[in-house]
Amino acid sequence: MTAPIQLSIIFGTRPELIKLAPVILLGQQDPRFQIEVIFTGQHVELVRDAIDFFKIKIDQHLKIMHPGQSLNQLLIHALTQLEHTFNNGHPRDAIMVQGDTTTVLAGALVAFHMKLPIAHVEAGLRSYDLLHPYPEEGNRQLVSRLARWHFAPTQLSANNLLNEKIQPEDIFITGNTVVDAVYLAKEFIQASNLQPTQRLSALGIALNADEKLILITAHRRENFGEGILNICRAVKQLCERYPNLHFAWPVHLNPAVHDVVSDAFKDMPQVHLLQPLDYPNLLAILQHAHLIMTDSGGIQEESPSYQKPVLILRTTTERPEVLDVGAGVLVGTDTELIVSEATRLLEDTAYYAKRAYVKNPFGDGTAAQQILDRLALDLHHS
CATH class of the missing domain: 3.40.50.2000 (Glycogen Phosphorylase B;)
Known part of the structure; x- marks a missing residue:
C-alpha cells in the first residue's frame, strides 16, 4: 500500500482557516493524506471561534505576534518559528498556504528554502496596485514566484498567472474554497x-x-x-x-x-x-x-x-x-x-x-476535493 502523503497546512488568520477548513477536514478523512495543521498565531483571539466551530485539531501552535511589532518584525518571527518547526524531523511532502497574509509569505519562503513544494490555494488574485490592498498584493505576487501548484479560484485568476509566465500545467481552476466553507457552515448551523x-x-x-x-x-x-x-x-x-x-x-x-x-x-x-x-x-x-x-x-x-x-x-x-x-x-x-x-x-x-440574483462566480463548493485530488495525483507519481 502506498504511504500517505505528508501534507502540512499553514494558516495564521481567521479568513485563512475558514478557507482551508474544507481542505483540512476532507484531507483528514482521506487515506491518501496525513494532514499536519500549523497555526502561526497571526490572529489569536479572532481565529479561536473558527477553530472551535469547524473542530480543527491544531498540531503546531506558534506565537509570532508581539505588541507593536512592524510587518518586518512579524515576518522575521514567522520565518524563525516556521523554520524551527520544519526542522523537527517530521517528514513533509508538500506545504499548503492560502491567500495573501504575512503567514502565507513566511510559509512559502521557508518551504522554498527547504526545497519543499508549495501549494497555493486562492492563487492569482491581483489588483496590480502594491498599495491596495497593502501588504497583501505584494505577498500574493511574491508567493506566485515560489509555488508549485497554483489553485486559482476563477479563469480570471488563472489568466493573471498565465500573463506572469506561470507554466499552464501548474495552474488549476478549482473555484474558491470559501464556497465550500459556506456550504459546510450552513450544515453545521442547521444541526446546532x-x-x-x-x-x-x-x-x-x-x-x-x-x-x-x-x-x-x-x-x-x-x-x-x-x-x-x-x-x-x-x-x-x-x-x-x-x-x-x-x-x-x-x-x-x-x-x-x-x-x-x-x-x-x-x-x-x-x-x-x-x-x-x-x-x-x-x-x-x-x-x-x-x-x-x-x-x-x-x-x-x-x-x-x-x-x-x-x-x-x-x-x-x-x-x-x-x-x-x-x-x-x-x-x-x-x-x-x-x-x-x-x-x-x-x-x-x-x-x-x-x-x-447572480450566478456565484466563485464556484460550486467542490474546490477542496479538486485540490486534494490534484495533489494526490501529482505526489503519488512524483
Missing part, C-alpha cells in the same frame, strides 16, 4: 441549537418586518483616518434618510477603527456596534442583511452565496469577478458615492434584483 434568527436576537438585533439591515465591515489599513471617517459620515446620512434602516457593524479591534467608529455612533441606536463576530454569527447576519458594505476580500466572495449586493469600500479589488457578474460596486470611501449607491439599492427593486 442556535439558528440564524436566534443568533441575531442574541446579538441584540431584533428587527420588525418593515426594517432592513445592512452589514458593514471596514478594517483595511489604507482606509484608516479620513477613509473611516467618510464611511461613518455615509452611514449617518443613510440613518437620517431611512429611519427603518439598521446597520450591524462588527468593529475591528484596531484603535484606528474601533475608537473612531465607537465615538461616531455612541448615541445612534440604528447602528449596532458589535464585537468581532464568530463565523456562524457573521453568516447569520449575511443571511438577513439586505445588502453589504465592506472592504473585506472574503466577504466580497461570501456575499454572492447569499445573493446579497455588496458595496466595496475600496478603490480597487483583486476580486473583479464580483464586479463582472454585477454583484458588487466599487465605492471606495467616497461618502457621496456610498450614499447614492446604497440609496439606489434600497429604492430601486429592479436594480437591486440585478445586483443580488
Whole structure:
C-alpha cells in the first residue's frame, strides 16, 4: 500500500482557516493524506471561534505576534518559528498556504528554502496596485514566484498567472474554497441549537418586518483616518434618510477603527456596534442583511452565496469577478458615492434584483476535493 502523503497546512488568520477548513477536514478523512495543521498565531483571539466551530485539531501552535511589532518584525518571527518547526524531523511532502497574509509569505519562503513544494490555494488574485490592498498584493505576487501548484479560484485568476509566465500545467481552476466553507457552515448551523434568527436576537438585533439591515465591515489599513471617517459620515446620512434602516457593524479591534467608529455612533441606536463576530454569527447576519458594505476580500466572495449586493469600500479589488457578474460596486470611501449607491439599492427593486440574483462566480463548493485530488495525483507519481 502506498504511504500517505505528508501534507502540512499553514494558516495564521481567521479568513485563512475558514478557507482551508474544507481542505483540512476532507484531507483528514482521506487515506491518501496525513494532514499536519500549523497555526502561526497571526490572529489569536479572532481565529479561536473558527477553530472551535469547524473542530480543527491544531498540531503546531506558534506565537509570532508581539505588541507593536512592524510587518518586518512579524515576518522575521514567522520565518524563525516556521523554520524551527520544519526542522523537527517530521517528514513533509508538500506545504499548503492560502491567500495573501504575512503567514502565507513566511510559509512559502521557508518551504522554498527547504526545497519543499508549495501549494497555493486562492492563487492569482491581483489588483496590480502594491498599495491596495497593502501588504497583501505584494505577498500574493511574491508567493506566485515560489509555488508549485497554483489553485486559482476563477479563469480570471488563472489568466493573471498565465500573463506572469506561470507554466499552464501548474495552474488549476478549482473555484474558491470559501464556497465550500459556506456550504459546510450552513450544515453545521442547521444541526446546532442556535439558528440564524436566534443568533441575531442574541446579538441584540431584533428587527420588525418593515426594517432592513445592512452589514458593514471596514478594517483595511489604507482606509484608516479620513477613509473611516467618510464611511461613518455615509452611514449617518443613510440613518437620517431611512429611519427603518439598521446597520450591524462588527468593529475591528484596531484603535484606528474601533475608537473612531465607537465615538461616531455612541448615541445612534440604528447602528449596532458589535464585537468581532464568530463565523456562524457573521453568516447569520449575511443571511438577513439586505445588502453589504465592506472592504473585506472574503466577504466580497461570501456575499454572492447569499445573493446579497455588496458595496466595496475600496478603490480597487483583486476580486473583479464580483464586479463582472454585477454583484458588487466599487465605492471606495467616497461618502457621496456610498450614499447614492446604497440609496439606489434600497429604492430601486429592479436594480437591486440585478445586483443580488447572480450566478456565484466563485464556484460550486467542490474546490477542496479538486485540490486534494490534484495533489494526490501529482505526489503519488512524483
